[in-house]
Amino acid sequence: MSYDNIGAVYEHMNDFAKALSYYEKALAIREKSLPATHPDLAASYNNIGMVHFNMNNYTEALLWHEKALIIRRNSLPSNHLDLTISYDSIGMVYHKIGDYKKALSYTKMVLETLQHSPTPNQSQLAWCYNNMGMIYDKMNEHTKALSSHRIALTIRQKMLDSDHSDLAVSYNNIGQAYAGMGNHEKALSKFQRAISIAKKSLPLDHPDLQQYISNLENATKNKFETTLTFF
The missing domain is CATH 1.25.40.10 (Tetratricopeptide repeat domain)
Structure with missing residues (x-):
């Protein structure tokens, strides 16, 4: 079992400290063996960002998710669904800290990417509209x-x-x-x-x-x- 898989198990168990430890081990290996723009590094950054999010370390989570987004934007086509992972993750952080304008902006990026994907995931589309609605409610824009x-x-x-x-x-x-x-x-x-x-x-x-x-x-x-x- 890889470090990523072990980290995912601990994350599922809400043992975030151990999850973070294993995700960091996976990242260390990837940083030694992969170029700095490889999408697998973005996956590691995203995993670490999600653990920090779950630990309420929102500033740290945002830093890791932004690093993942930079790699994905530089290495993937603009309609690649992996970009929605970064947009959604960053939007979640901004939503959590109460910056609803930025949360909405990133959620709209998720929607735009899904709409331009050759195989849009209907479940993801539904959750995207769901998230937009929740943000609009927080902004007291109840009609939207x-x-x-x-x-x-x-x-x-x-x-x-x-x-x-x-x-x-x-x-x-x-x-x-x-x-x-x-x-x-x-x-x-x-x-x-x-x-x-x-x-x-x-x-x-x-x-x-x-x-x-x-x-x-x-x-x-x-x-x-x-x-x-x-x-």
């Missing part, structure tokens, strides 16, 4: 968020079973957009749909399902409070 989440839902409906948990994600996010717009009636409807699907596809104690239920309760409360203002 709603549009993005609807596109994600449309893609998912064409490729997934009707009780797939990703559909629940989309319905919940659409509900969040409606809630942000003050349309509590439609928000309630979407949260209920998300819960209905999630109950079929997730354990009852799953955090996503619990979040959907919490969102429904908040929307119910907000609708009630809004109704009271008219009396």
Whole structure:
């Protein structure tokens, strides 16, 4: 088993310190045997960046992901899907630190690359629109968020079973957009749909399902409070 594979196992186990150690060993070998612009170096940089991200070391994560992006831009065609890994990783960091404008910019780069790929991955497209919608919500641009989440839902409906948990994600996010717009009636409807699907596809104690239920309760409360203002 390679150092990368061992690192991936530890990362999956959330033992990020050990994962980082093995990813660094893999990088050291590659740096000795590969030219500085080889795409495999970018893969190592990306792995290390993701571990730092998971350890909440966002400045360090950004440095590694930017190093990976430089190599990929210099060694790969502009529509290569490996570029989306770097764009998405950098966007995630900016999203996490609250720089939503930059997060949106990199997420749009993911979308553009996917759209120009000869074999666009529909699942990736859906997640890209999903991420854009979440960023727009953070920026209080709820109409744009709603549009993005609807596109994600449309893609998912064409490729997934009707009780797939990703559909629940989309319905919940659409509900969040409606809630942000003050349309509590439609928000309630979407949260209920998300819960209905999630109950079929997730354990009852799953955090996503619990979040959907919490969102429904908040929307119910907000609708009630809004109704009271008219009396």
